Amino acid sequence: MTLTLPSTTCSTRYPTTMPYDEKTTSVDQPSETDTAPSGYSSDWNKLTIYIPASLRKQFRLACMTKDRSMSDVLRDIIADYISEQKPPDND
Secondary structure (H helix, E strand, O other): OEEEOOHHHOOOOOOOEEEOOOOOOOOOOOOOOOOOOOOOOOOOOOOOOOOOHHHHHHHHHHHHHOOOOHHHHHHHHHHHHHHHHOOOOOO
């Protein structure tokens, strides 16, 4: 099976499809090997993504210039993306 992402979530410079294995992928449960590292509570999950090597290098350098880890920046980006998807309050 192939997972196709909506075109609005991915730059057209990179492929929008990746192989998807339904037997090994779960939305709510981490795999048995995805345990939180020392210092993190057990409610943290590991997220693995595949990106072009050149994009990773550029991202790593950009993070280093701001003295931030790639993980911290990605957590911020994901949180911002989720907050943008929420419908506005109708107060």
